[in-house]
Amino acid sequence: MQALLVSEGQPVSGETLVDEMWGESAPDNQVNALQAHISRLRRRLTSMEPERATSRLTAHPSGYRLTVHEDELDASRFLRKVRRAEDLVPSHSAEAAGLLRSALSMWRGPVFGPLPGGSLCRLTSALYEEHRLRASELMFDAELSTGRHASILAELRDAHINNPLRERFCEQLMIALYRSGRQADALDTYRRMWQRLSEEIGVLPSPSLRSVEHAILSHDPSLALTTAPTLCPSG
Incomplete structure (x- = not known):
């Protein structure tokens, strides 16, 4: 059912459906097993929409199709x-x-x-x-x-913690901290991100992330505006 849903109305081949449903544990008679599963699914869909004239699940030369608007x-x-x-x-x-x-x-x-x-x-x-x-x-x-930097600090911190290698969340958290009068915390966030990138995937912070750090160190006026700045890399 999942594979049919994600295909958004396009036919899905029987081979793909077998792989999605059973993977390496596919039964010996895959064709019969799949047809039996399709029949059960059709009955289930019919019971959910008894007023529907035709089944949402139809067979096609290239596989099976689930009609979903x-x-x-x-x-x-x-x-x-x-x-x-x-x-x-x-x-x-x-x-x-x-x-x-x-x-x-x-x-x-x-x-x-x-x-x-x-x-x-x-x-x-x-x-x-x-x-x-x-x-x-x-x-x-x-x-x-x-200008809601203070209101979203907790959400931003959670997003950064849950996605530790996603630099945009780090940039946004640094900006929110800086605008909230917490420059030291903003710079500490950058340093920890730099260390994580170096140790875990062996790369340096992106030019965009470095530019936010530079803007904070230099008290760039753009950081005080009620916009989320797009800063150009320095140098």
Whole structure:
């Protein structure tokens, strides 16, 4: 079912469905096992929508297709909200922040919970997780643009701790700390990030992250504005 849902109305081959459902533990008679599973799934869908004239799950020459309208998928609704918010930033930051918070509130945990499925579902899960993190970054940018740095400090700290190698969260936390009168904490956050990047993946902080540190050290006036600055690398 997961593989059919993430395919968003496109047919999925029988081989893919077998791999998603059973992986290396596939039964000997894969064709019969898959057909039996499809029949059970059709009956389940029919019991959920007895008024529906035709089954959502249909067979195609290239596999099986689950008919789902875009508005019926939380994932599609989430992405639409994020795209609308992107269009609003930075001219309507407060509205964008509210829209992004609404989108992020739709999340209840990992995409497929404790059952990640096969490679197709795992790839899709990773893609949506990246969308979620990007939406969080946009939301923090919007909040910073409205001058709510103090209000989001706890959320930013959690985002940074839970995604320790994601530099944008570190940048945003540094900016929020600096604007809250905590320059030493902002610089300490940078130093710890620099150490983590060096020890865990053997790289230096990005030019963007270094530019935020430089701006804090030099008390760059742009940091005091009610915008989330995009600073150019120094040198």
